[in-house]
Amino acid sequence: MHAFEVLGDPVRRRILELLADGELASGQVCAVIQEEFGISQPAVSQHLRVLRDSGFADVRAEGARRLYAVNSAPLAEVDEWLNRFRRFWTPHLDALATELARGARERRLRQDEQDERKSP
Structure with a gap:
C-alpha cells in the first residue's frame, strides 16, 4: 500500500497522532478511536x-498486551517527497510570520x- 493511501484515511492519521505522543497499548488506541x-x-x-x-x-x-509506536522511517520518506513542493507554501508562510510579527509589534x-x- 502506498504511503498516501495509508495516510489518506482519517482513522489511521488519528492513530498516528496518538502514537506520536508515545507508545500506547492497542486497547488504549481502540478506546480513543x-x-x-x-x-x-x-x-x-x-x-x-x-x-x-x-x-x-x-x-x-x-505479556498479553500489544504496544504500538510510530516508526518514523516512512514518514521521513513522505517528508522527502513533499520537500520538492515546499517552495509553493514556504514563502507564503514566511510572509505570514512577518505580518504577524509586524502586527504584534504595532x-x-x-x-x-x-x-x-x-502614568503621571
Missing part, C-alpha cells in the same frame, strides 16, 4: 494492522503609548 469515530474494535485492529504492515507503526508484545507600541499617557 472507538469514542471518536464510533467504529468497532475489530475495525480499529484492522487499521492498526495496516499501519504495522505498511511500516508506519511498530508493535511489541509485553500592538505593543500602541500599548506602550497608552501606558505612557496614563
